[in-house]
Amino acid sequence: MHLPKAELHLHIEGTLEPELAFALAARNGVDLPYADTEELRTAYLFDDLQSFLDLYYSLMAVLRTEDDFAELADAYLARAAAQGVRHAEIFFDPQAHTDRGVPIGTVIGGLGRALDRSEESHGISTQLIMCFLRDKSAESALETLDAAKPYLDRISAVGLDSAEVGHPPAKFREVYAAATALGLRKVAHAGEEGPPEYIREALDVLGVERIDHGLRCMEDPDLVDRLVSERIPLTLCPLSNVRLRAVDVLEQHPLRSMMDAGLLCTVNSDDPAYFGGYVGDTFRAVYEALGLDREQLRTLARNSFEAAFLDHDEERRARYLSEVEAYAFD
Ligand code: HPA
Numbered sequence: 277m278h279l280p281k282a283e284l285h286l287h288i289e290g291t292l293e294p295e296l297a298f299a300l301a302a303r304n305g306v307d308l309p310y311a312d313t314e315e316l317r318t319a320y321l322f323d324d325l326q327s328f329l330d331l332y333y334s335l336m337a338v339l340r341t342e343d344d345f346a347e348l349a350d351a352y353l354a355r356a357a358a359q360g361v362r363h364a365e366i367f368f369d370p371q372a373h374t375d376r377g378v379p380i381g382t383v384i385g386g387l388g389r390a391l392d393r394s395e396e397s398h399g400i401s402t403q404l405i406m407c408f409l410r411d412k413s414a415e416s417a418l419e420t421l422d423a424a425k426p427y428l429d430r431i432s433a434v435g436l437d438s439a440e441v442g443h444p445p446a447k448f449r450e451v452y453a454a455a456t457a458l459g460l461r462k463v464a465h466a467g468e469e470g471p472p473e474y475i476r477e478a479l480d481v482l483g484v485e486r487i488d489h490g491l492r493c494m495e496d497p498d499l500v501d502r503l504v505s506e507r508i509p510l511t512l513c514p515l516s517n518v519r520l521r522a523v524d525v526l527e528q529h530p531l532r533s534m535m536d537a538g539l540l541c542t543v544n545s546d547d548p549a550y551f552g553g554y555v556g557d558t559f560r561a562v563y564e565a566l567g568l569d570r571e572q573l574r575t576l577a578r579n580s581f582e583a584a585f586l587d588h589d590e591e592r593r594a595r596y597l598s599e600v601e602a603y604a605f606d
């Protein structure tokens with residue numbers, strides 16, 4: 277679906293398509309434990325977040341050079357452009373690379389190269405959000421922020437991802453305070469598998485401006501009231517929720533009731549190479565499965581630009597919003 281939109285919840289490592297994984301494996305002399313792309317795809321049946329993360333981290337072994345990261349990001353941007361994305365705020369997981377000996381400068385250098393060309397090549401404005409892996413220590417997160425200091429002009433925000441349950445936001449109080457002092461904006465995954473309390477903690481202890489997922493807020497009416505009154509954006513990923521079994525089937529996804537409750541919902545693809553669709557596919561899927569109307573789709577697109585970190589460029593935000601209003605559904 278080509279409706280103009282911003283994508284705000286997208287892990288660049290989650291855009292690694294099997295074909296590119298095999299091409300990079302061959303180029304870098306990495307042995308993959310799968311015969312071919314077809315066999316790899318058969319492994320994409322997940323029970324929960326952890327079973328996905330195991331495969332997600334292991335396949336990253338093929339990403340080694342600046343060129344690899346540039347190619348990965350360029351391939352995402354090309355696909356996103358074809359599905360109406362005008363602005364993308366892209367997560368990356370530096371620890372998943374530095375832990376296997378790839379320097380953070382290689383990662384940011386490669387991604388940055390693709391992002392620098394993005395407006396010209398794909399018509400997409402971009403930002404980078406550096407995520408800390410919450411199942412690693414708070415010290416490791418602090419070391420990562422420190423290692424990123426030479427590249428802060430390329431990074432607009434910090435985030436928090438990976439295995440959620442047992443790793444509450446408060447564990448990262450110090451690194452989020454340090455990120456704030458450096459002028460970075462803040463988001464965090466919360467309430468994907470973890471309880472509503474993690475969403476409160478992300479807001480109150482980390483001071484985040486958006487909640488990534490936030491699905492489980494629906495178990496806590498007081499929290500919903502707060503998210504509505506403070507207009508805290510939620511970056512929902514419905515196809516991810518189905519694939520990781522947070523909801524049984526897309527028809528039962530609470531997106532519609534979340535919108536009806538007045539929550540500022542956005543729709544995103546999370547890890548599109550693994551979850552069955554890029555963000556335009558995701559818009560189409562929720563439109564069909566939940567019986568949304570076109571005005572609701574337009575609201576989701578508007579929300580994505582309202583929730584985007586475009587405060588420094590309100591002119592651009594206004595331009596994107598006018599594209600949403602002018603869009604004619606076919
Ligand atoms: O959906 C996700 N949740 C947490 N961590 C992640 N890392 C990539 N995708 C995800």
Ligand SMILES: [Zn+2]
Nearest residue numbers: 285437465546
């Ligand atoms: Zn995510």
